[in-house]
Amino acid sequence: MKADPATCREFGQWIGRRSLLVGAATAGLGFLSRASFAQAAFRPDREDGPVLVSVFLRGGADALNIVAPYGEDAYRRARPTLGFGGPKGSAPNGRALDLDGLFGLHPALEPVLPLYEEGRLAVVVACGSGDETRSHFEAMSAMERGLGSSEKGEASGWIARHVNQDPGRGGPLRAVAVGATVPESLRGAVGAVTFSGVADYRLDVPDAEESKFRSLLRNLHEGEDTMAAAGAKTLEALEKLRSSDPRRYRPGHGAAYPSTGIATALRDVAYLVKGGFGLEVAALESVGWDTHVAQGAATGWQANLLKELADGIASFFQDLGPKSDRVVLTVQTEFGRRLEENSGFGTDHGHGGFMFAFGGPVQGGKVYGRWPGLSPDQLVGPGDLAVTTDYRTVLAEILERHVGCPDVSRVFPGRSDGRLGLIRA
DSSP states (O other): OOOOTTSOHHHHHHHHHHHHHHHHHHHTOOSSOHHHHTOOOOBGGGTTOOEEEEEEEETOOOHHHHEEOTTOHHHHHHOTTTOOBOSSSOOTTOBOEESSSSOEEOGGGGGGHHHHHTTOEEEEEEEEOSOOSOOHHHHHHHHHTTOSSSSSOOOSOHHHHHHTTSTTBBOTTSEEEESSSOOGGGTTOTTOEEESSGGGOSOOSOHHHHHHHHHHHHHHTOSSSHHHHHHHHHHHHHHHHHHHOGGGOOOSTTOOOOSSHHHHHHHHHHHHHHHTOOOOEEEEEEEOOOOOSOOOSSSSHHHHHHHHHHHHHHHHHHHHGGGGGGEEEEEEESOOBOSSOOTTSSOOBOSOEEEEEEETTBOOSEEESOOOOOSGGGOBTTTBOOOOEEHHHHHHHHIIIIIOOSOHHHHSTTOOOOOOOOBOO
16 A cells, blocks of 8 residues: 655655555464464354454544544634534534534534434543653554553553453453454454455365365364364364355345445454354554545545545444444544644644544443643643543443453553543443
8 A cells, every 4th residue: 555645754764664564464374373273262242242443543543533522612723624514603614513512523424413313432631641742653553552651561462461361251252353453452362363354264275175174174073172172173174264254245124335445344344243153352453544635525535535534434334233332433544633724724633532432332422531621721732632431441341341351451551540420331
């Protein structure tokens, strides 16, 4: 993937470095992910258990135009070409979709507005980490490692530390990443699997030899020890995937996913959720949110990305139907953007961001978090929104109350206790 010329040099370097990793990973693919066989054991009690889907927007998405504080005069003054208006009055750049009289969603997020109105979308404002480097590298790394800032600390990912607390829980596809490379959040996870599409998770041998190969592997994993059981269960999952063929998957309840990267990834996740593969955590990403130039307001660069995201999420929950009661989906980014728009009609690296939490277990229809305000004495650094809610507070509550994490303090060491109450008891 090439960097957009409108992004900053650092984000372009990140994309370039990742392209090299993708090439290396593709060249090294074996007949099957060995990590899946390394799973020590398998207990079938989680085949239809709770699921967390983490969507990361890479590039530092502009929180102030995703959840627009249209009720603040300072917001509209600082963004003469980008800022949205509310339901009433003049709105030359477009109107935000009202949430509570102060905040409104970007107009391109209209497909997910019904989820908010039904109480299945919670919005957290002024949310983020304590990292103040405003560096994509540093901020993404800190967040995916579950740290409060870019200080030295855990090298493993936060999802990995959750999974490794009970490596025998769940199935061979318990923790997956749908993307080009292994995200840092999954680094070190026992049995985690990364693929660009679920149809790629298969025996990579010629069709004429697959039956023979499968038989050999089955013989290899006969027995009652834990490794044999893990291997047998992985083969069982492969057989299930082969027989149901994810390429022929038909979404339920009239859902029609658009042909975009994030929507296709969500379609794969829905297939795994509904198929009883023991999925517990899925890590997804969307790249390209570094909007320094020509960001756009109701239409344009950011609006196009948000439309793709919203269409994908709306299709995902429509497809899941009643099974959405098992799923919480979060959306986050490494940092927000500066309050004032720049001379290129875009926004620069900032601080405070946002989070979304979707799903049946979510106590939604509400904006969470303490709003710090946008007047000069309320901003931080060179003119950025302050962070008042630690992103780990949101994730910790979901892990603890929804996924059933045994000890969330091991996932997010050093985090202060506390909950927002966004997961139903």
